[in-house]
Amino acid sequence: MLLRFISKNLYSFNEETEFNLFPSSRTTHHLHHKVSCGHAKALRMSAIYGANGAGKSNLIKALTLMDLIVTDGNVEFLSNQQTDLAFRFSNEKNNPISLAIEFYKNEKIYYYTISFVSGIITNEELYQSLENNDVRIFSREIIDGKQKITFAEGFSENASNATFLEVLQDRILRPEEVLLSFLASKYPNEFHDATSAHEWFIQNLMTVFPGGRPGISAHLFDSNPQMLDLLNTLLPQMRTGVSKMKIWKGVVDENSHTLSDEWRKLIPILKENPGKAYPMYHTFDDRVTASAVYEDGKVIMKTLEPIHKLEDGSEVAMPIYSESDGTLRLIDYIPFIYSIIHEDRIYIIDEIERSLHPILIKEIINKISSINEAKGQLIFTTHESCLLDQKILRSDEIWFAEKDGGQSTHLYPLSDFNIHSTANIENGYLNGRYGGIPFLSNLRDLNW
16 A cells, blocks of 8 residues: 655655645545555545646656666666756756655555665665654665665674675665665565565556556456456446447467568567467557467467447447547556455556546546445546545545646645535635636636
8 A cells, every 4th residue: 555655856846745645634434445554544545636737647757757766676767867857947956856655565564765866876765664663674875975775773783794785885786776676686585675665566556647558458358257247347337338348369370471570579479478468459540459368379369349239139249449439448447446446556547537528437436436345546637526526535535736936846635624524625626725726817818
């Protein structure tokens, strides 16, 4: 579970800016949205609002960047991007970009932070957060151009550990390498906490941008009948015109003279990774993909096949590319929804309402909100005001992004305001009561 995230000197975040999922004592409804995380509690959902250019997507980009740094294991790829990444309107140049995150994994709360300048890490720390104090797992900083690493108290009292530490900081670990990733990959059994924290980034944190698609949906639905059942339950309810979805599977003839170059390149990769699916894009519609996978000694192509039921009861199969953007987007969301219900994963989705009718996206969020046993988290940015409904979201689950006169983004929750449980927060938002909306000039002044 994600507890909080902090960004400084990155994109439109100038000063240290925090987004968190801590429940407010002012909010008393939707108690099932609160999840115990050791000595703390976290919320299962959060919606982030703001005007265009206010910095909503920058929050998602900052989280994605941190995830990419840990996954990649170094910041060398950022060596020439400091100017593009750092807050542009500051008088202070070459200040470090800083990121910090607190999360719950394997019954422990971890706090991890990293700072870097032009592809060089200047500070990195991992702590376990306890109720009354924090316990250091490791810390790392650059002092007078020299790297200093410190592990948990008592670590260096062992002679072999002291030697390892000296060699690590002086010879092995390069200044652009991420210590968390290094320890998890090289010494997973010796540094359990680092391994656990690293796994959280790899396994639990998922970000989805507006153009992002699963790519291998056909394989996901084929390999998980429960997920397919969820899809076939929701499609008719959402009035998409699709009564159900089938999976079409065909064997690819490896020796065919008509086999495309794309398939010839992919087949050896499939055979090296049996059971792992890869996307195959449609030749004239890049909205849809097929799934290619090597199963049971055969190269298989899987595609989704929508079934439309007519008034006379007959059924007609249609090609997947004939469906609307909204229907395809809904299909894309089903694996995310299934995972949020059944798995401890965090899905962070930018512009969740894209291509979906307001009534449709409201129904989707309402369904996720109402499920008591959901195990994951959903965090999303949106402009869709119909979701500002206290029957769906708690006031502490609604956040706003707004820029100040210096072009720096600030984030704050609706629970900072004195909100009555029966208040119509959608009207209040559209009337500018909480901020986070465009400030428009008078169109008459513009001769409109």
